[in-house]
Amino acid sequence: MRSIEDIIAQEKDVQYQQRNKELFSYYTLTLINQDQAARRLRRRLKLTLWFMLPALIGLLLSPATGWLMTSFEAFSGVSFVRVLVMAVASYALAGVCVLMLKRTHVL
Incomplete structure (x- = not known):
């Protein structure tokens, strides 16, 4: 395998010659536009x-609300709203942590 200095x-x-400058500029501008569009x-x-x-999480949880309410009624001291709030808060905290971890990586 050749070294990079030999290749350079x-x-x-x-000696490269540009035969069609309009085609080259069109191709270059197309690549730039594709990158910006992506x-x-x-x-x-x-x-x-x-x-x-x-909204998607709300839609997925709405059919299960009745079943969850009946299962949580067994625990008289625990409110369904408190459990739901804690679940949302924990998922939000986990989401923030994931976003912070993703932003530390440089692409």
């Missing part, structure tokens, strides 16, 4: 997920 020296010796799409998906996640 070999590439410096080669970034916008990722940002929109993140925002959509961020706002849709609580």
Whole structure:
């Protein structure tokens, strides 16, 4: 395997000619636009997920509410609302921790 210095020296010796500058600029601008579109799409998906996640969790928990209410009625001292609030708070804290951990990694 050749070293990187040999490859760089070999590439410096080669003379490239741009035959069609318009095609090259079109191709370059297309690559830039694709990259920007991918970034916008990722940002929109993140925002959509961020706002849709609580609604999705609410929809998933709504059918189970009746069953949970009957199972929690056995515990007279424990309120269903308190348990639900603690569950939401713990998931929110876990989500914040995951986001903080993801932001520490540099892509």
